[in-house]
Structure formats: structure tokens, C-alpha cells
Amino acid sequence: MPSTLSIDLLGAVAGVMTTLSFVPQVVKTLRTQQTRDISLSMWVLFCCGVGLWIVYGVLVPAWPVVAANIPTLILAGLILAVKIRNLRRE
Amino acid sequence: MPSTLSIDLLGAVAGVMTTLSFVPQVVKTLRTQQTRDISLSMWVLFCCGVGLWIVYGVLVPAWPVVAANIPTLILAGLILAVKIRNLRRE
Numbered sequence: 001m002p003s004t005l006s007i008d009l010l011g012a013v014a015g016v017m018t019t020l021s022f023v024p025q026v027v028k029t030l031r032t033q034q035t036r037d038i039s040l041s042m043w044v045l046f047c048c049g050v051g052l053w054i055v056y057g058v059l060v061p062a063w064p065v066v067a068a069n070i071p072t073l074i075l076a077g078l079i080l081a082v083k084i085r086n087l088r089r090e
Numbered sequence: 091m092p093s094t095l096s097i098d099l100l101g102a103v104a105g106v107m108t109t110l111s112f113v114p115q116v117v118k119t120l121r122t123q124q125t126r127d128i129s130l131s132m133w134v135l136f137c138c139g140v141g142l143w144i145v146y147g148v149l150v151p152a153w154p155v156v157a158a159n160i161p162t163l164i165l166a167g168l169i170l171a172v173k174i175r176n177l178r179r180e
Contacts, residue, residue: 010142018139023132024132037126038127043112
């Protein structure tokens, strides 16, 4: 079995990767301000779910889950904010 | 402290919510076939990261992490597939 340290490290890499993945979408969305192809329901549900993951990670405790999901919530929240602001003209 | 069962249940709800969140995006993307506002880098990085979360969840073990991420990978993979197919005309 891999050590707890290597498992935590793997979780950290997974967390950094899924969290960083939202950065190019945030950059693209903030730059173009275009959100027509982005689903409102996806980002509403996603933000709620990520919030629950944070609570879950605190209770387990599984710190990579917490550490990955806090910045994810901020980044996903930015995308959702632009989408909501654009709703009227879409 | 909440019981292990309630924590697992919370993780399950979080997992169902973040995973289901991709369904409206998949439906929208498959229906419209429009992916211009969607970031290629986001979905490539995201799919790789979700794959690592699955490995992490197996090793901890944290089954809600595994159970949530397998369908997420399938749904995110569908969005990525349409985006890649559309690359030439974008």
C-alpha cells in the first residue's frame, strides 16, 4: 500500500489539476464576456456541490478535498457571475 | 462529531450534485453543438484531474470521491469530445 503521505500528495496533485483547470475558462470568460455556450444550470449546481465537498472534506477529514475545493468555488463563482450578468442578452 | 455514515451521506450528496451539474452542460453541448465559449484547456486539465481523484479515492479509501468522479469523467469527456471535434471550425 502507498503511504499516507504519497496518497495525500496524489490528492494534492489531483486537486491542483482540477482546480487549475478552471483558470483558462475564467480567463476566456472574463476576456470575451461570452457565455452563450455555457450552461447556467451546470454552474449553479456545481457551485452548490463544491460547497458541500468542502464541508465533507472538513468532516472526514480529507484536506486535499478541502484545499482543492475552496479555490474551485471562487473560480466557478466568477464564471457563474459573468453568466448571470449576461442572462438578459442571451 | 457527525457519524461516519452521515459524513459518507454528505459526501454522496456532494458527489451527486457536482456530477449531475455536468448533465445540463452535456445536454446543451450535444443539442447545440456550440462550444466556442467553452475552454479546451479547462476540459483537458479537468478530465486528467478527475482521473487522478478516482485513484486518490481508491487509495484513501474515500468511496464518495470515487463514485462521484467516475460519471463526472464520462460526462466531462463527452463535452471535451464535442469541443475537440469543433476545433477546426472555431
